[in-house]
Amino acid sequence: MNAVSREDRTLRVAALRAAYREELAEGTDAFFAPRARACPWCGSNRLTGRLHTADLLQHKPGAFELDRCDACGHVFQNPRLNERGLAFYYRDFYDGLGEEKLGGVFDGRAAAYRSRAESVRPHLGGAAEWLDVGTGHGHFCETARAVLPAVAFDGIDRTDGADLAERAGRVRRGHRGSLPELAARQPGSYDVVSMFHCLEHCTSPQRELEAAHAVLRPGGLLVIDVPDPESRFARLLGRWWLPWLQPQHLHLVPAGNLRRRLAECGFTVLAEEHAEAHDPVDLLAAVWSALNAVAPREDLPWLDAPPGAGRRALRTAVMIAGVPLLLAAAVLDRVVVRPFAGPLRLANAYRLVARRDADGGPPTPG
Numbered sequence: 001m002n003a004v005s006r007e008d009r010t011l012r013v014a015a016l017r018a019a020y021r022e023e024l025a026e027g028t029d030a031f032f033a034p035r036a037r038a039c040p041w042c043g044s045n046r047l048t049g050r051l052h053t054a055d056l057l058q059h060k061p062g063a064f065e066l067d068r069c070d071a072c073g074h075v076f077q078n079p080r081l082n083e084r085g086l087a088f089y090y091r092d093f094y095d096g097l098g099e100e101k102l103g104g105v106f107d108g109r110a111a112a113y114r115s116r117a118e119s120v121r122p123h124l125g126g127a128a129e130w131l132d133v134g135t136g137h138g139h140f141c142e143t144a145r146a147v148l149p150a151v152a153f154d155g156i157d158r159t160d161g162a163d164l165a166e167r168a169g170r171v172r173r174g175h176r177g178s179l180p181e182l183a184a185r186q187p188g189s190y191d192v193v194s195m196f197h198c199l200e201h202c203t204s205p206q207r208e209l210e211a212a213h214a215v216l217r218p219g220g221l222l223v224i225d226v227p228d229p230e231s232r233f234a235r236l237l238g239r240w241w242l243p244w245l246q247p248q249h250l251h252l253v254p255a256g257n258l259r260r261r262l263a264e265c266g267f268t269v270l271a272e273e274h275a276e277a278h279d280p281v282d283l284l285a286a287v288w289s290a291l292n293a294v295a296p297r298e299d300l301p302w303l304d305a306p307p308g309a310g311r312r313a314l315r316t317a318v319m320i321a322g323v324p325l326l327l328a329a330a331v332l333d334r335v336v337v338r339p340f341a342g343p344l345r346l347a348n349a350y351r352l353v354a355r356r357d358a359d360g361g362p363p364t365p366g
């Protein structure tokens with residue numbers, strides 16, 4: 001970061017600080033819905049605490065708990081953030097203060113985007129209209145066009161990213177809003193719907209699956225990537241496992257649960273992939289989060305005051321000392337873990353490709 005942009009960031013942080021202070025004046029309890037007594041996936045009341053953690057990425061105040069359902073294995077945030085809480089914790093993550101940082105991250109992900117398009121290609125006929133849900137700034141669509149030139153890509157996002165993606169020419173059409181709203185307005189209007197790492201952010205995955213069914217033409221394809229709570233890394237790395245991503249990830253669905261639910265919703269699952277959906281960052285992200293947890297914070301608008309020179313120097317020292325660890329973790333992720341992520345069940349995500357049944361209703365049992 002050069003001197004000008006650091007100064008610019010300091011000014012922007014200072015400008016945001018008063019609003020954050022006001023919002024945090026009464027503590028974080030107001031950000032949560034009442035604790036659920038039953039599993040939101042199957043209704044069982046056999047719940048066990050799975051993880052107690054904090055916001056390890058943005059370091060906003062608050063404590064977060066994940067419960068696991070002993071009946072079906074579903075993992076979910078409990079108590080869950082309410083609308084106010086979601087707005088608070090998403091602010092300055094994908095947009096505002098966080099946008100520049102994340103823009104760089106998304107730009108560098110072309111290989112992962114191509115893999116997503118390749119997974120759908122064998123099941124596609126020819127020309128098709130594709131809706132990418134949670135499209136962000138449309139970077140997946142831009143990359144996928146090169147893999148699937150006969151496909152027209154639209155995107156939908158709850159943020160203004162959808163408009164930005166359309167203006168930048170990365171999508172044909174950028175819808176701003178939710179999938180259920182769009183599905184109600186334009187039922188049966190797409191041949192493919194993709195949900196790459198967005199279902200886990202939704203308050204009701206069931207509603208999103210029903211909306212995906214509604215917005216697809218009969219015979220259309222649904223492709224879903226989500227974090228895999230059954231990954232061995234989830235157990236090995238504990239709270240330092242990136243895909244827990246608290247407080248944003250509200251539901252972590254085991255693959256078997258999602259396969260069964262898709263069948264109940266009127267889909268036939270065509271493919272289940274694990275290694276293909278793996279993002280080789282688990283060890284690097286774990287080391288990075290741990291270093292950040294021990295180093296004093298950089299200036300953030302939700303801190304009471306900017307850190308002084310001593311704390312800034314200490315942070316720099318911790319980060320420099322951590323460089324060899326970060327490098328080692330990155331090499332292990334890519335060279336040692338990635339080739340075995342599938343067979344060793346270390347893949348941090350899985351992908352399902354499903355076809356909407358032609359009759360539009362659930363399949364007959366048996």
Ligand SMILES: [Zn+2]
Nearest residue numbers: 039042069072
């Ligand atoms: Zn359950």
